[in-house]
Amino acid sequence: xxxxxxxxxxxxxxxxxxxxxxxxxxxxxxxxxxxxxxxxxxxxxxxxxxxxxxxxxxxxxxxxxxxxxxxxxxxxxxxxxxxxxxxxxxxxxxxxxxxxxxxxxxxxxxxxxxxxxxxxxxxxxxxxxxxxxxxxxxxxxxxxxxxxxxx
Amino acid sequence: xxxxxxxxxxxxxxxxxxxxxxxxxxxxxxxxxxxxxxxxxxxxxxxxxxxxxxxxxxxxxxxxxxxxxxxxxxxxxxxxxxxxxxxxxxxxxxxxxxxxxxxxxxxxxxxxxxxxxxxxxxxxxxxxxxxxxxxxxxxxxxxxxxxxxxxxxxxxxxxxxxxxxxxxxxxxxxxxxxxxxxxxxxxxxxxxxxxxxxxxxxxxxxxxxxxxxxxxxxxxxxxxxxxxxxxxxxxxxxxxxxxxxxxxxxxxxxxxxxxxxxxxxxxxxxxxxxxxxxxxxxxxxxxxxxxxxxxxxxxxxxxxxxxxxxxxxxxxxxxxxxxxxxxxxxxxxxxxxxxxxxxxxxxxxxxxxxxxxxxxxxxxxxxxxxxxxxxxxxxxxxxxxxxxxxxxxxxxxxx
Numbered sequence: 251x252x253x254x255x256x257x258x259x260x261x262x263x264x265x266x267x268x269x270x271x272x273x274x275x276x277x278x279x280x281x282x283x284x285x286x287x288x289x290x291x292x293x294x295x296x297x298x299x300x301x302x303x304x305x306x307x308x309x310x311x312x313x314x315x316x317x318x319x320x321x322x323x324x325x326x327x328x329x330x331x332x333x334x335x336x337x338x339x340x341x342x343x344x345x346x347x348x349x350x351x352x353x354x355x356x357x358x359x360x361x362x363x364x365x366x367x368x369x370x371x372x373x374x375x376x377x378x379x380x381x382x383x384x385x386x387x388x389x390x391x392x393x394x395x396x397x398x399x400x401x
Numbered sequence: 402x403x404x405x406x407x408x409x410x411x412x413x414x415x416x417x418x419x420x421x422x423x424x425x426x427x428x429x430x431x432x433x434x435x436x437x438x439x440x441x442x443x444x445x446x447x448x449x450x451x452x453x454x455x456x457x458x459x460x461x462x463x464x465x466x467x468x469x470x471x472x473x474x475x476x477x478x479x480x481x482x483x484x485x486x487x488x489x490x491x492x493x494x495x496x497x498x499x500x501x502x503x504x505x506x507x508x509x510x511x512x513x514x515x516x517x518x519x520x521x522x523x524x525x526x527x528x529x530x531x532x533x534x535x536x537x538x539x540x541x542x543x544x545x546x547x548x549x550x551x552x553x554x555x556x557x558x559x560x561x562x563x564x565x566x567x568x569x570x571x572x573x574x575x576x577x578x579x580x581x582x583x584x585x586x587x588x589x590x591x592x593x594x595x596x597x598x599x600x601x602x603x604x605x606x607x608x609x610x611x612x613x614x615x616x617x618x619x620x621x622x623x624x625x626x627x628x629x630x631x632x633x634x635x636x637x638x639x640x641x642x643x644x645x646x647x648x649x650x651x652x653x654x655x656x657x658x659x660x661x662x663x664x665x666x667x668x669x670x671x672x673x674x675x676x677x678x679x680x681x682x683x684x685x686x687x688x689x690x691x692x693x694x695x696x697x698x699x700x701x702x703x704x705x706x707x708x709x710x711x712x713x714x715x716x717x718x719x720x721x722x723x724x725x726x727x728x729x730x731x732x733x734x735x736x737x738x739x740x741x742x743x744x745x746x747x748x749x750x751x752x753x754x755x756x757x758x759x760x761x762x763x764x765x766x767x768x769x770x771x772x773x774x775x776x777x778x779x780x781x782x783x784x785x786x787x788x789x790x791x792x793x794x795x796x797x798x799x800x
Contacts, residue, residue, distance in 0.1 A: 304621070
């Protein structure tokens with residue numbers, strides 16, 4: 251049976267940047283452009299069947315460039331395994347990626363959180379507002395250049 | 402005069418449920434759009450309890466993150482810490498002694514019972530059943546006492562350590578735990594007697610907040626919420642950690658995916674948790690007392706004898722105290738079956754003593770996200786039942 255990494259390398263050879271293994275976990279780094287297609291494939295293909303999105307983490311890798319990234323952790327109830335999907339975003343000033351809400355409804359709040367705390371825009375998100383911070387808050391607290399005590 | 406002119410002008414009403422409302426289980430505000438008593442839209446407004454735990458952890462050593470972990474889902478404080486320690490241990494590649502694994506399992510299951518008891522009491526209370534609260538807190542108090550015995554903290558024992566436990570169990574704990582385990586199934590009958598066949602309870606919960614298995618997966622539900630919809634999934638059984646594969650327990654499932662089924666699932670989970678505690682106590686008898694910390698110089702302080710008489714021991718001691726734990730560069734995701742669902746920790750290390758990034762996947766946050774879906778078209782009174790059945794803790798939602 252094909253693993254998620256093999257499946258993606260076969261179907262999206264242009265998109266897969268890197269596959270790493272660490273402590274028994276597979277992390278697949280992909281280009282952000284076709285993230286929705288990639289997620290749909292991982293969700294529906296019988297070899298992977300990742301019907302469940304565990305979490306989305308917005309990342310700020312300052313001082314590295316590309317600075318921003320989005321990490322998806324997927325779980326398959328059929329195979330009881332996980333895969334981590336990582337997309338590094340090209341634009342260091344206004345990071346953006348397509349929303350995966352059409353693939354998993356649960357992505358809605360995860361993406362709102364990543365938008366609120368890290369400042370990543372999710373294109374096509376149905377309701378991209380701040381979620382934890384107040385609506386009139388300035389800045390994105392989980393960015394590395396945001397001071398610990400605010401202001 | 403035509404009909405349109407005689408009709409009264411109607412508009413929907415916006416109602417604030419919370420942020421300080423006894424049935425919102427903390428500071429949650431739900432903005433409800435109502436047509437009479439029907440809910441057209443429910444928009445949970447969260448963040449009142451946001452403490453920036455993920456941000457704070459980036460500035461703290463791994464040890465100093467641990468008290469914050471207790472304060473995520475504070476009704477099951479030690480379970481969160483358990484998950485965090487497992488994540489850091491995975492990052493380091495450390496194996497914890499069997500005795501520590503069993504004690505952790507035992508505490509996690511006791512905490513699960515305590516968390517479910519709190520849910521039972523408050524959920525019942527929200528829907529007009531006052532008595533279960535008193536019965537549930539009777540047993541919860543005993544678990545709090547057990548937690549107090551191990552470390553002095555009732556809500557926040559802070560007993561787990563990276564690599565094991567702070568200390569072995571104190572004298573008198575094992576008999577006290579046996580006492581609880583033996584009496585709990587009988588007390589559990591009381592809760593059933595109060596609610597399970599209660600006509601009002603059934604009316605208020607059956608058919609309320611129905612989730613099909615496909616929807617539950619789509620909405621990222623885990624734990625008892627998913628199992629109430631019939632999804633046969635339990636991380637303890639399917640991706641075992643901390644020796645859960647050695648324990649024998651049943652994963653209860655619901656059929657209709659409604660509030661009543663989730664009630665039955667959680668009720669049965671308490672009994673199963675009790676069974677696990679019993680097995681853990683039996684297994685503990687076969688382990689070496691005192692063997693509760695991995696003998697790995699990266700996480701455990703050397704014995705005092707080595708600190709005083711041996712330069713390597715002294716350096717090891719100072720490095721750990723002054724610098725802290727320094728895991729290798731890498732990233733791991735470790736999740737555990739917390740009482741409310743999948744509690745996950747995504748830890749990214751850049752090799753420094755502080756986590757580069759710690760993302761916490763709290764089950765309450767995810768469960769609450771489906772509020773709008775469940776509430777649409779239901780009565781206002783059902784919103785209270787929905788908040789109760791989600792078993793949210795706002796500290797876990799907001800982090």
